[in-house]
Amino acid sequence: MEKRKEISISFFFLKFLTALIFFNGFFQSVLSKEVNFYQANKRLGNDDKSKNSIYKFFHSIYKNKPIEAGFEYQYWIPEDIGKVNLESAGLIVLNLKALNLLTFRTTLNSLRDNPTSHDKIIKQESSDKESYVSIMASIPIIPTRKFFDWNFDIEAYGQAEKFTSTLNPKEQIFYHDFNGVTYTLNSGEKRTFETNFIEFGIGVSKEETDNIFNKIYKMFIGIYYQEYQKPYTPQIRDYELYPNHIFFTKFQSYGARILVKYENDPYQKGFFGRFEGKLGRGKMKFTSSIEMNQLLNENESIWFMSGEFIGGYKKFISNKLYVKIFIGADIRIFVVGYKDSSGITIDSENATNRDTIYKGGIFLGYVL
CATH class of the missing domain: 1.20.5 (Single alpha-helices involved in coiled-coils or other helix-helix interfaces)
Structure with missing residues (x-):
């Protein structure tokens, strides 16, 4: 180790x-x-x-570039599991945004109960990636628009948000860790897990200014990779394949990412918003040697889709000092895609897993 x-x-x-x-x-x-x-x-x-x-x-x-500092609160609602209660703790994320060039994020865990020696946190395999992914929240690695008069930047991004959840069996279950070791848990025998939503990617971004409404529009198109690990029982359309078996499953996906957002001119108050969508191939590994694809037919495969919606308001409290508040939701769905003569059908009704993260926050900013 x-x-x-x-x-x-x-x-x-x-x-x-x-x-x-x-x-x-x-x-x-x-x-x-x-x-x-x-x-x-x-x-x-x-x-x-x-x-x-x-x-x-x-x-x-x-x-005319702002410096912003603040925090956001996130609450994760994982997929429901019939034989257990899976309760998650909220998360506080501290943010520092500088000159619209760099964004630094760090998370503060908010465990409701401190784990004791016999109830230690079970960490996911990739938790060591969190340390360096979380510091690259938004970096224009080649700011071509600024220095070469091109109309786009090449931008990299990354984030790592660490949640904790408590698994509380309603009746006797069998818990399988990622290495394939099986444990018997009786009703009330709790286990605490750590889940890191790790994501990074690269693409091109373009920014336009609307001089009539004093709005700044930005679009990002690129590719992404994400992974996280959590307690899960295999299911399709709410039908659990192994009801009494819980796996510390690793969820992975990669594909296309698009982001569209609009915000106010640096000295303008008003509403702002953001939409982010992803679509890509998915993978669900129950253990190091067993994954969801092995349970599917030849014409079936795992896909991933997600959508994030954020809206907020910006209010000046002096000539250059302002406050921003926002609320939003991030919905992530793994689905089974079906291939036939007409192509691949991807429908959220064929979901195998759904995670929803609600968020809200407040920032204090200053325009230089």
Whole structure:
């Protein structure tokens, strides 16, 4: 375990160092153009013009850009399991957004009961990824629109939100961990689990300003990968295949992601909103050697679809200081897709798992 942890930490610092080298090289190349411009104008005696060019370059990065800090509360409702009560604890997420370029997120667990020595938290296999995914919430890794006058940016994103849930059997059940070890749990024998909703991806984003209504519209199109692990019993259309068996199932998906949002001009109050949709292939692994696809027919496969809706309001309390509040919901569904001569049919009525996360929050912002 210690060796695995050391490898994970080393991998994180390697990624961080690679990112630093990339950003350093990129900005050095940009600044070198400014320096050459500065030297050329200095030789021509245009000192004021050369100084202004460097000032305008840095000033354009932060002018009229907001800095926001705040928190959001999330509540996760997992798929219902007939033989047990699966109760989740709420989650508090702290946010810091800087200049519309970087967003840092970190989660605070809100366990209702602290686990004792005989009721320790059962962690998912990929929990070590949370440490480095959560710091890259939104990074325009190549801001082409700013530096090359293209009409889009190449943007990477990532998030890791850690929930806890308590499994409370109503009657005797058999719990299978991811390694295939089986435990018998009687009524009232609780177990506490950790679930990390880990997601990251890359794509292109485009931003447009509506000067009539003072709105800023943004669209992102790209690819994503996500995974999480939670207690689950195999089911299709609410029919449980193994009612007395609970697996610490790993859910994975990858595919296309689209995001559309609109917000106010930096100095404008009003409503804002956001929609995010995903569609991709899914995988549900009950143990390291058993997965959902093995229980399906040849013409059936697992797919994933999700939709997130957020709406809020922005109110200024001084010339540059403002408050933002929002509410929203994120619905994630794994379904069984059917293939026939006309193609693949994906219908939410054929759901095998559904997770809903409700959220709301408040931010305090300042326009530079």
